[in-house]
Amino acid sequence: MSLSPGDRSSAELPDGDRPTPQVVIEPDADRLARAVAEALVARLAAAQAVHGSASVVLTGGGMGAAVLEHVAGLVAEPVREVVDWQQVDFWWGDERFVPADSDDRNERHARAALLDRLDLPGFRVHAMAASGGDLATPEEAAEDYLAELREYAAAGRDLPRFDVLLLGMGPEGHVASIFPDSPAVRDDRPVLAVRDCPKPPPTRVSLGFAAINAAEEVWLVVSGAEKAPAVARALAGAPAEEIPAAGVQGTRATRWLLDAAAAGELPRAAG
Incomplete structure (x- = not known):
């Protein structure tokens, strides 16, 4: 199998008994x-056609903000x-x-990039609690967020439907605030709650694998050559304890959306 830069078609890599992840590479x-933004708009529109509403789990970092900025640009464009x-x-x-x-x-970056431009009802934006407010500890903030997730879940379920869950990935393979070992x-x-995080700031609130892997589709959006070794290890089936990104999967689809640099150590077919 050959994965070439600029190949926007999905490529499948063997992954044991898990649903086979798709790999898409942009130059x-x-x-x-931009490609992720276009795909996200299409996926949310499709979800609304079926359910009447849609939901997305946002990620932080430079790529997370860049995707939302491109979505903001698409809002003003005539799209199908x-x-x-x-x-x-x-x-x-x-x-x-x-x-x-x-x-x-x-939250601040997401609001600046997209959310504040959409004039959304407040109840549609489910931000995690900040410090200095009514919740004194990250443990309390985690419990509060779980309560909100349950409030929006269907009867008998702990989590609402996530149509798309976006993730970035760190050079060591962390996703959300789940770090190796x-x-x-x-x-x-x-x-x-996450304390003593190896990447500052050290105190965080994070979805765990149980919530991440409940999403219908998980999209890992990864850019940069420094992340290529972890991408290759994750797709080769590394233990989640070593490369947390290897432990995520959607119930319907798992998509690795990469630039050419991040895909630089993926195996290529001879010739």
Whole structure:
């Protein structure tokens, strides 16, 4: 099998008994962000056609913000799929437990890139609690977020429907705030507090594997050559304790959306 830069078709890699992940490669980070934005708009429109509403779990980082900025650009463009943004629920995969006005907040970047431009009803934006408010600890914030997830879940379920869950990935393979060989990687709760995180800020709230893997589709959006070794290890089936990204999967689809640099160490067929 050959995976070439710019090949936007899905390529399948063997992955044991799990649903086979799809790999899509774009030439560079900007074209990757735009392609993901276009795919996200199409997926949310399709979800609304079936359910009347849609939901997405956002990720932080540079690529997360870049995708949302491209989505904002698409809102003003004539596109085939039209999303009713008033009927989209926005959740987060993780958040830094810092004051609400901190530039470290994923919520702030998402609002600046997209959410504040959409005139959304407040109840559609499900931000995780900040420090300095009514909830004194990340443990309390995690419990609060789990309660909100349950509030929006169908009867008899703990989690609402997630149509798409976006994830970035760190150079060491972390996703959300689940880092290699950390307590979070072995925690079976849907939402958890993370302390002593190896990447600052050290105190966070994160969805756990139980919530991430409940999403219909999980999209890992990864850019940069420094992440290529972890991408290759994850797709080769590394243990989740070593490469947490290897432990995520959607119930319907798992998509690795990469730029050419991040895909640089994936196996290529001879010739």
